[in-house]
Amino acid sequence: MSDTSHRRERQRERTLTEIKDFARAQLVASGPASISLRAIARDMGMTAAALYRYVPALDALVIELCTDLHNEVRIACEAARDADPDTDPVRQLLVMARELRRWALAHRPEATLIFGPPLPGVEQFHQQCEDLQCAGAQFGQIFVQPMLELWQAGRLPAVPHVDLDRLAGALPAHGELPIEVTAVFLTSWTRLYGILAAELFGQLSWAATDTEPLFEAELASFAAQIPATATPASRRNS
Template sequence: MLRRRDRLRAETVRDIKAIALRHMADGGAAALSLRAIAREMGMTAGALYSYYDTRDDMVTALVTDVYTSVAQRLESVRAAVPADDPGGALLAVATAYREWAVTNPQEFQLLYGSPIPGYRFPAEGDASSAEQQACVVLLRLVETAWPALQARMSSPEAGMGMDADGYDWSDFTPPFAALARAAVPCLPPAAVALSLRIWGRLHGLLALEINGHLRPHVADPAKLYRAEVRELAAWLGFGDGPDAAGTAAVCAPSSARMAAMTGPGSSAR
């Protein structure tokens, strides 16, 4: 049980973060100011500095929280789908991703909106580890289905526009390549590239929606998003039910490996 002093400090930290997110929603990331937050909290700027030394420290804490939250949510829904149903896993992850984004637009903008002037995302530490968790979710989505996808990619009739042997590890940044090779060592570079293409298709419509660009044109953005997910599933060759038996066994995910990658303090960057 937390001591009263520790409990009060934790409550204050939560309040600071909530106000910071609201200020960013109202005025954009550039408007974030420790002094403005201190005024709203009813404390001096000096008192606030006892929680965060700099604005960047507070931003990093927010980014860590958000990455951790969304990664845990997506991994939870992905893991709940049978390993031989990659289409179901894609639908679950895509749906959960949109639900999170439209429910938490401030958090979405913090991760994927305009860069915060002067802020540099840390290459190591908790924030980097939390970002890696989000990357691993997509890698594992491809991992389960890769044997069937590889055969489909090699077929000219599939029309996927990707050569299963057309990528090597030099096509990725060294930190991301190291992350992918440690988290899912059975995946070749082409599969890692495919995970990024899937993310791009899921993310693109969401970014338009969250930033208000679809509003003048579409009455129901959710309908458009569902259609894109169905199109993506068809492009990948995912049926309505589980894939052929044995797909998961060829490239089985390792829970121990996932734990090692996403545990406290882990970093591959």
């Protein structure tokens, strides 16, 4: 690639970043439904036709923004994990879960966009975007990996009342991940997400002004079920 091509590509990336920055500013100011290509073009001093050379449609811009936000929250959780000297998988999970909550509450509009329902007219593109799917998978993987380490060490507890064979049949794309790990991840994430979403979207404001104790109670419940050492019942990979 020539120097001229490199410069053009760098300029294109800078412009696309600026477009996404304006979109995020709109999101923060007025919510996901406020994102407007026409308004972004106006604020950037561009024509709508010029903007479409960088972003073909609103749904493409929203997907790009969702991808960036998934990466941002993953990096924040990884940084919190890496800053903690305790490398025990359970400790890592708790640290990352707390950082996830901190990030979500500090970035409510952004968290609403990626953890709430997809915007009308955009939802059908979520499953089709490889970059977004990859970013979502990478975010999930940082929580899956410590659980896999617990399973390998014989410390991952069984999930009661879950039919593993039926679950495996419903998840044909779960790949090489042991179904026991998948079960613990999905059930744990469902409970954690439920509390976080209720707090994020104000669904518990009628009952409590501080829902952090509920979040911490869920973390404590998760940690309490994990043995400190391997147990015969939980050893699955021997």
